[in-house]
Amino acid sequence: MKPSLGVCYYPEHWPEALWETDARRMAEVGISYVRIGEFAWSRLEPTAGNLQLDWMLRAMDVLGRHGLKVIVGTPTATPPRWMIDKHPDMLAVDRDGRSKGFGSRRHYDFSHLGYREESARITRILAEALGDHSALGGWQTDNEYGCHGTTYSYSPAARDGFRLWLAKKYGSIEALNQAWGNVFWSMEYNSFNQIELPNLLVYDAAPAHELDFRRYSSDQVAAFNAVQYEILKNRRPDLPVIHNFMSRYSEFDHFKLGETIDVASWDSYPLGHLAGSDEAAEHKALYMRQGDPDNAAFHHDLYRSVGHGRMWIMEQQPGPVNWAAANPDPLPGMARLWAWEAFAHGAEVVSYFRWRQAPFAQEQMHAGLLRPDSEPAPAYGEATRVARELAEIRLEGTASQGRIALIYDYESEWAWEIQPQAAGFTHGNHVRELYSAFRKRGLDVDVLPPSTSSFAGYDIVAIPALLAWTDSMRDAVAKFDGHVLIGPRTGSKTAHFSIPTRLGPDLPQNLLDARVARVDSLPAGIEVAVKGGGAARLWREKVEGSAEIVMEDVEGLPVLLCQGKLFYLTASGDQALVQRVADYLIAEADTPTLALPAGVRCRVRGQYRIYVNYGTGTQTLIPAQDEVGYVLGGATIPAAGVSVARCARAD
Amino acid sequence: MKPSLGVCYYPEHWPEALWETDARRMAEVGISYVRIGEFAWSRLEPTAGNLQLDWMLRAMDVLGRHGLKVIVGTPTATPPRWMIDKHPDMLAVDRDGRSKGFGSRRHYDFSHLGYREESARITRILAEALGDHSALGGWQTDNEYGCHGTTYSYSPAARDGFRLWLAKKYGSIEALNQAWGNVFWSMEYNSFNQIELPNLLVYDAAPAHELDFRRYSSDQVAAFNAVQYEILKNRRPDLPVIHNFMSRYSEFDHFKLGETIDVASWDSYPLGHLAGSDEAAEHKALYMRQGDPDNAAFHHDLYRSVGHGRMWIMEQQPGPVNWAAANPDPLPGMARLWAWEAFAHGAEVVSYFRWRQAPFAQEQMHAGLLRPDSEPAPAYGEATRVARELAEIRLEGTASQGRIALIYDYESEWAWEIQPQAAGFTHGNHVRELYSAFRKRGLDVDVLPPSTSSFAGYDIVAIPALLAWTDSMRDAVAKFDGHVLIGPRTGSKTAHFSIPTRLGPDLPQNLLDARVARVDSLPAGIEVAVKGGGAARLWREKVEGSAEIVMEDVEGLPVLLCQGKLFYLTASGDQALVQRVADYLIAEADTPTLALPAGVRCRVRGQYRIYVNYGTGTQTLIPAQDEVGYVLGGATIPAAGVSVARCARAD
Amino acid sequence: MKPSLGVCYYPEHWPEALWETDARRMAEVGISYVRIGEFAWSRLEPTAGNLQLDWMLRAMDVLGRHGLKVIVGTPTATPPRWMIDKHPDMLAVDRDGRSKGFGSRRHYDFSHLGYREESARITRILAEALGDHSALGGWQTDNEYGCHGTTYSYSPAARDGFRLWLAKKYGSIEALNQAWGNVFWSMEYNSFNQIELPNLLVYDAAPAHELDFRRYSSDQVAAFNAVQYEILKNRRPDLPVIHNFMSRYSEFDHFKLGETIDVASWDSYPLGHLAGSDEAAEHKALYMRQGDPDNAAFHHDLYRSVGHGRMWIMEQQPGPVNWAAANPDPLPGMARLWAWEAFAHGAEVVSYFRWRQAPFAQEQMHAGLLRPDSEPAPAYGEATRVARELAEIRLEGTASQGRIALIYDYESEWAWEIQPQAAGFTHGNHVRELYSAFRKRGLDVDVLPPSTSSFAGYDIVAIPALLAWTDSMRDAVAKFDGHVLIGPRTGSKTAHFSIPTRLGPDLPQNLLDARVARVDSLPAGIEVAVKGGGAARLWREKVEGSAEIVMEDVEGLPVLLCQGKLFYLTASGDQALVQRVADYLIAEADTPTLALPAGVRCRVRGQYRIYVNYGTGTQTLIPAQDEVGYVLGGATIPAAGVSVARCARAD
């Protein structure tokens, strides 16, 4: 699919007289796709059963006349007010037991079957009415599942669903008691109907109780999506069904939900995401106008994997947003850079959010391509330039396979949130730190699910901080002939959140003769230096076994162990240690690297290597051996600059 | 009215045998006014309908015999326990949905009409019984409306009231949907009865929803007061009805409530207020025994405006209080300084809180003029000295009109709390920073309401961070021939909390040709230096238009624009920038200034300029050109010192 | 009683086939006592009335066969799930009004009389069934009363109980109104049935209201324990009934509960306790692998007092725990050091928690003597060594009486939490700081209850920050001929939480002619230096009277006053000041001290002085004059080392 630009548009927000001009200007910018409808339920059905779809058909007519393809969003993230009267118990309940009301968005409970049927109904209606429109280019289901912490609900509906889900999973209450370790504090149940949700307890619930609740809740999101997917797919098997995911959001398993989408899109707001992250203050200050240099890329690679190779940016930040604590203006050029980087990582469409800044309601301080007075905002020109450049440089295929594979696992995120043992220890941070370390060496990284059963084609596979092995993942490691980095904490639990019989990392001795005999977790701010550079922080394991010691810390504790091509990292490291370990593996695997200037990153797509400069100053690129010159920009790359080199290897 | 001292007294706390001695000693100190009764409902009506007013009449007799005038407070801030049985739903509900119970004070909901009637009933009873007492000097309504966060209630009573208020304001639900921008996320209502209060939502409510709820809540406070005012005023049209407001408290619109009081009083606790403020730690440490040098003065000027020119201090801190995180002893002399400063700003009465420290209940660690053992506390002597000095120096009239006018607006406080866009951006801080900058130059500042329709007589008018123009305020700017400073953010919204069609600052081009094209908001700790000194922080606007650039920052962004005598500040500044801007305006307006030593402030009242030294060391005053010598103190002013100079100009 | 080792064991967690091996290995380690059963209710009574005690009898058989004595815990901290169906209102309600559910532990309300009867029932059943077992060595009631904040419940049951308790205490509502000072804000009640619990108020409750609620709640814990005590004691008058208390836990009065136990045990987790404390960050970093050098000792001395001279460690940390924010590995040797220190302070038994690390449920990351795979963890060897050493060195009697007595009072903890006046001011910190200051001089300190009526035998008695005098304590001071240190804040209130008529410190003039005329409380970070060294912080009193000034601060305020042998400290000090004051008293009292290296502490038991080194480096001891050589270790004491010297004096 030819890389294209898109934009998010709300015809219901503007006088109909403006639609024609808007569509014309979109086409002038070079936009191909327009997402509409995802918050429009109160206009599509102002009162129960009173359907008003004509305006949307007219909007699609106008957009279609200007050659634009329309992505129609199902409006289920914003059920109208009358729906609450129909289903008073459809509102989600928060962890404190408070029902969360109408007046913003996402005010529904994924476990509420009545609302799930309403969602099917409006989806059917839209599919029926709009499915044959010539401008229709695809569908978006709902909007940002889970946003505003809405995956988990502690409602009666969720409790009832959870009980059924557990009964199905465990078959007998004895099996559940056994799996959860309920004997521990007399937490044993006599029947599934006695089980409550794990909130408002005196102290921590059993971790398996918490983990199963997260699994259950994740499954409800997937089930909710599946209903819409089936309807939309049946109506137009040729058109993609898409959902727009978020950044660093892990409350449900996106890989599982990915089973009922055709394309994974995500909403990329680099400045807001950095501002709201737990990155260090200096890092935030350095990149406050560019965003973290690896975060968007990581999500491109993650969601390309979730989307079975197909990835869009459904919402691309065009200027300041409204929802972070502070909302700076991006550096001039970033709206172009972010789009180019997304395309480099395989994006089919980059769609800016939004066409025109709304002068009213919650997001009135959120920039668009146009200002509220319809004058062009800075991103208007940047988008126009991207469209022109895309027309000149014909990016094909999708992102090339990387040399590095990295496993990312939602259950591991949940597990270490439930029992961090060291406050601040997270699965995601381990994954992202390794991602960044490899990428700083110019290496393309693929982010793979825990269901991956083969690592063929990769030089290096990294599996950090994984809750529990599946048989297939253990097999994949066993039969892989490249280099593997696992740990810390990888395989330290069973799927039922207990310590495995042979202790972590729970691999057969012929693969890795190592057992975690003890964990030494450290308070934030305490570090133990590693000989040769870097330091352990938060997490240190004392490991027994015959594996060879590659690195050790100043207290003599092994930090990196190795048995053949399998490496085990016993500690969570600071940036220097993580980089050293990545570099060590790279050297062992003999994987060629690039010398990238600070703040510069790159990705190969087809025959092109696309460079982007997240730094605040101009840098000079050293052309890689496989490059035969630049088709955009050059070796001198300014702040927010993009350079595209053609690679010989793909010729 | 001759400046006088007062004191707060609770005869119900002490044996009746002690009253006589107390009254005699009050008279010896030089006290003229005694406030009583405002927490005494359970003694006035121990059970429903069982009225016991005799003791209060006897207390008034005793006080009157010693020449003291009594201010009677209505006891409605402390409904007795039996009232809750009568009106179980009169308790307010907090933002988390929890009903707040009996056992402290202010346990009532302003929206509860049953309690509003009880409040009228007890007010009528007191008015009737005490109205002719010869010692009666005035009334206080309730006590510190809104204290302990009690303006907002999320009760059924508030919800019902809000719906009626909205129906009256908007007429049709379509008009409300339009005004709030409810189309944005399908938040449209079909009827007023569907509208809920803006708490316990999944995400932010529409800002206009929040703003209207604040307006509604504010109106209920005013309505509650109006009921008492009418009763008291009808009974004794000659006596003042007063309410005692607080420091930096903005939950309701004091100017609106001011329509039903004769005198605005406030409760000045400089140490507690500084301790509880968001001032910087070093500032707090420097002034921990004196209070912020500008905060009391600002409120004197604000409440003088709220009170139509009449202002009292109803409660003046006499020593350590009990309610801050830590409660230091004031510097010796501060109880005198604070009183003198209040008189300088026009106070008619400064009333110390309280006569004797209570040895029991919540405030037992709150100092009084007497210790619990009836020995004099330090403020006893200081009050005595103030009384003597007041007798010697005959202050007349009220505070003189300042050369500077500053607009303070409660709705703007609410608006920027609802959507700060940069965490930490507040209306109040902008106003107070400018107040301080002008005042440090020895200039008297008047704080005016947004309803001000003429700026005649002022050299400079400042209108910082104002939500929205009213026609009258825009007209006042247009016809004013002095210098005007507006911005940042001034006029950036309509009254319905949306971006105006011509964008902020929303003035006609002939007044100011400037449009805010973009806002760059900055995280705390990030600054952009301004050429020539100072820095922008939190808020930066990129402004288009033909207005002349007076200052710009190091990134080339205009910071101060000017068109004729109208200046627009595009950024929120650090202290240095705010001072530079104030100084620039002062110079442009050719307003004469004073060279005040650090920590010293002054105010002119009538023919006197009163200097106070908030610093910890002795300073030397440079006499102003209009001064003809000191009538109290002198050019050498010690810490906590007061010097009063006579000015020639008023002679 | 011969000092012995113990261990906590959960036969219900392991296959019965493993019990035999476990028992054998316990005996090999040298363990004498095994605590079982305290969380096993769901196995003892899987459904209501369905008793299954056989397995426990078999477990006791196995243990008994290996010479082990069994402590049986009543399982009332973990009522099974079916109990909630039987008594749905037995769940406690938190301060926010939320009922806290089943799924962890301690999910019961001490005020719920139905559950109190269930607790009696299961206790009777266990007493009956197990009381004659030959392996039975004693009983533990419940587990860690109050853990996870469970002393206070705001339930209807608690409210009803509180009303009855108040009616009994005050007799008439008028007496209560008077005692609480309810006239203050019309808080007066007409009947006891109007009184609510002091949560969810608009503002602070009357402090006496809060204090009485704490007293009431404390009494319910004691009443709950008394029921079990009576049953167990009646069954086997010869066996000790024990409860296991916690560190720095003050929600109920342990001295009062101590009336119905024979031995006070406590659960010592030095690393977790330090991590969760409010100690300074550097202190935490320095001792993160050892624990605070004085905290365990303080609790040994406290609980020895609570236990009428008998003290056990029921749970001793053996390695990393799971429940702090981070959980470091102890220094090698600490599991031995902690045991030796406990024995030095009089422990009869030190029982490690737990035998084997559980691979499942909430505490799966909590180390044991064995790893989950049954291999020895490091503490296994350390315990074995302690057992061997104990066999060699025959410690006899209990801890020797110290020269210093220190009063610790739970009501004072509550009082200063209710009204700190300076945030951070606590009773416990004052007590522990003095404890540490004396102990650093090698002095043994006894921690005594406020009911102490004679100080005979002590050199120095310290009574810091005591809420209110009892007559007996005042008498004890009057007739004591040693040196006494009181203050700051001591005696500043009556038992009804009001200021006493003669003001604090409220002693007769012939004892101490001093009156606190004013309190100057200071924000954290502000200090006032004291002449000669040290500084006042948080709390400063201005005291009148004729007592002699021993120390004063740089502002001329007296800091230490003295009248005869009675000293009054007017300020809370930093560590240097507290040490100076302790040293001054020591010098005045002519009490001999030891010169201990940094990090080293000691305690005398019988004829032995036991030294422990909490530091991270080796230190050299200077033998005391009364020592005649070492029976364990020597003058060179490594990190985590123990040296035991024999003293001549006891020979």
Ligand SMILES: [Zn+2]
């Ligand atoms: Zn979102």
Ligand SMILES: [Zn+2]
């Ligand atoms: Zn107040």
Ligand SMILES: [Zn+2]
């Ligand atoms: Zn515990």
